[in-house]
Amino acid sequence: HLERVGFIGLGNMGFHMASNLITAGYKITVHDINYNALKKFSEKGIPAKETPCEVAESSDVIITMLPSSSNVLDVYTGRNGLLHCRSHLSPWLFIDSSTIDPQTSRMLSTNISKCLLKEKKGFANNPLMLDAPVSGGVPAAQAGTLTFMVGGLEEAYLAAKPLFLSMGKQTIYCGSSGNGAAAKICNNLAMAVSMLGVSEAFVLGQHLGITASTLTKIFNSSSARCWSSDSYNPVPGIMEGVPSSRNYDGGFTSKLMAKDLTLAVSSAAEIGLKCPLTSEARDIYMELCEKGYDSKDFSCVFRHYYSGKQT
Numbered sequence: 001h002l003e004r005v006g007f008i009g010l011g012n013m014g015f016h017m018a019s020n021l022i023t024a025g026y027k028i029t030v031h032d033i034n035y036n037a038l039k040k041f042s043e044k045g046i047p048a049k050e051t052p053c054e055v056a057e058s059s060d061v062i063i064t065m066l067p068s069s070s071n072v073l074d075v076y077t078g079r080n081g082l083l084h085c086r087s088h089l090s091p092w093l094f095i096d097s098s099t100i101d102p103q104t105s106r107m108l109s110t111n112i113s114k115c116l117l118k119e120k121k122g123f124a125n126n127p128l129m130l131d132a133p134v135s136g137g138v139p140a141a142q143a144g145t146l147t148f149m150v151g152g153l154e155e156a157y158l159a160a161k162p163l164f165l166s167m168g169k170q171t172i173y174c175g176s177s178g179n180g181a182a183a184k185i186c187n188n189l190a191m192a193v194s195m196l197g198v199s200e201a202f203v204l205g206q207h208l209g210i211t212a213s214t215l216t217k218i219f220n221s222s223s224a225r226c227w228s229s230d231s232y233n234p235v236p237g238i239m240e241g242v243p244s245s246r247n248y249d250g251g252f253t254s255k256l257m258a259k260d261l262t263l264a265v266s267s268a269a270e271i272g273l274k275c276p277l278t279s280e281a282r283d284i285y286m287e288l289c290e291k292g293y294d295s296k297d298f299s300c301v302f303r304h305y306y307s308g309k310q311t
């Protein structure tokens with residue numbers, strides 16, 4: 001019973017994800033606070049609503065794809081939010097694909113569970129919210145090849161799998177509520193730190209007289225090989241088709257990386273865990289954003305963070 005899908009948040013990612021669901025034959029209703037984002041759908045005859053609440057009234061399932069935790073809370077618990085619309089709650093499943101902190105996901109999931117129980121919907125005491133952040137970026141959203149990392153009740157995950165596979169190529173069940181969000185921020189923290197490590201090694205190597213292309217060959221056939229060296233090399237001219245070879249345009253912005261690292265830092269602080277590399281990486285990406293490189297791909301750390309002469 002997941003025919004009618006309400007999609008909220010039609011930005012860089014959400015626009016393509018909602019479009020792929022339409023192509024797959026789902027009955028979509030959309031909402032965004034940005035009128036232009038909404039117009040792209042209403043012009044095609046897709047029902048576009050002014051509030052999340054109105055979307056909820058005509059949907060079996062809601063998908064949100066919003067910038068950050070505060071936007072997600074607005075859409076769920078704010079005025080005209082999904083949980084405050086009428087006494088009757090229509091959707092029985094809520095999926096949040098935004099990258100937010102696991103604590104907020106878990107709190108929302110509990111609230112939704114309470115609302116659904118009041119409505120006598122869902123399974124006894126089991127929250128029917130899934131946190132399902134994605135990996136892959138805008139090109140993958142467009143091509144329908146995203147990877148979904150999903151936390152929440154397994155039955156709900158299985159019911160939603162066809163939806164995920166209309167927007168992506170892979171889904172990974174991560175366990176209970178908030179675990180999808182946790183997986184996403186851990187992935188991005190490892191990616192940030194490996195990008196910084198590789199970039200720093202290239203800078204030092206160049207200053208010691210070894211070229212980036214020689215060092216790349218060595219890394220890629222030695223123990224330093226990683227995604228940042230063999231698939232997303234940060235040094236301009238080493239690889240084709242990656243952001244470093246087009247002035248760091250396109251790709252995953254430093255601003256989003258700073259946001260994700262901030263989520264990781266606060267999640268670690270909340271449980272009293274020491275994560276020094278995460279804090280350092282967060283500070284470096286914040287500094288890059290302050291210097292004006294917020295919209296450049298995060299691999300621009302190679303060119304714009306380290307001082308001294310570089311290629």
Ligand code: NAD
Nearest residue numbers: 009010011012013014032033034066067071098099137138
């Ligand atoms: P975006 O800023 O392009 O789009 C967000 C959309 O949400 C905008 O259209 C905005 O108007 C809308 N919005 C904001 N607040 C709203 C509200 N209260 N009610 C209704 N609509 C609201 O962001 P994006 O790049 O599409 O990213 C969305 C999420 O996906 C983020 O959490 C991001 O971290 C994550 N993500 C992004 C990428 C990427 O490469 N862009 C990759 C993986 C994950």
